[in-house]
Amino acid sequence: MAEKRSLDRIDQNIISILQKNARISNKALAEQVGLSASSCLNRVRKLEEDGCIGPYLGHVTLERLCRSITCIAMVTLEHHTQQDFRTFEQFVQTLPEVVQCDTVSGSCDFILRIVCADMERYHQVNELLLNSGANVVNISTHVVMTENKRFQGFPLNRLLP
Amino acid sequence: MAEKRSLDRIDQNIISILQKNARISNKALAEQVGLSASSCLNRVRKLEEDGCIGPYLGHVTLERLCRSITCIAMVTLEHHTQQDFRTFEQFVQTLPEVVQCDTVSGSCDFILRIVCADMERYHQVNELLLNSGANVVNISTHVVMTENKRFQGFPLNRLLP
């Protein structure tokens, strides 16, 4: 288990703010959490060093830029060997279109989020997954019609003590 | 359909860089894309105004901070009426633990990503979804064991012309 980093109220505030607004200036952040700029900067750096926060990503509104399709693929392996799992996990790292991959319990082994230029390319990616050498026996695809709620950070209010 | 914003090579570069590193300084960004700082700033502002990029999110490493569980829930409605879909879509907006919700085609209607402090709370959220008034008939849950590949932006290399 990962060691938890102990956070006081100010650290929690910093993380909550940066989670939602990564481009805030250090000065504004310091004001919001009630610290001087220098102390605030020290805290942010420590939180980054300790792996609590970062990297910082800009959200691209893809449909504003180009055509694309997003699919969610449920992948099942034939054998549940450590070897096959590892093979699959490593393979998805090499596919840029697979933007997210989770190992899950339940009726399948992996759930992937895949973003492709078009359905033809999605089919190609599907073939690649089937031939990944990890003994994939089934891929069940759900095409995303609408993104109703986009990820905008974790509900830290509910999660932090 | 959303109008596409036309992007030249420099705009594409800016977006690609900001997508991966939202906290880069404007000066460094300008150098990387080969513009003066002022021109670069103009471009970034326009891209933001046009809804191409932003907001900027800090990635929080949750397991470094607290215990939590992540589940992927496949939700099916009894009736496929526009009313029930809308009711459900609006309801998930009110649940902070639902960090992502997509309407999908296939064997279910919605796929949700849900992050809770513990399984007890997940059960509560499940109950809430069943009682959302949208006639949910089934929720199939997959518990995330490992996040093999985290979202780190879209594969713009593959998507942009």
Added chain:
DNA sequence: GCAGTAGCCGAATAAAATTCGGCGGCTGTT
């Protein structure tokens, strides 16, 4: 009680962001 440590503040300095005027190229018109 005292040394050591950690974290804070605020001043000084370095760096970055932002504004703005002017320049050059492109377009469409006369």
Added chain:
DNA sequence: AACAGCCGCCGAATTTTATTCGGCTACTGC
């Protein structure tokens, strides 16, 4: 072809921010 208008770029000037650093205070352990 000449010209006016527009757009986007640059670089200088200015404002704002980031960063460093020394000193202060509070807490810890001896």
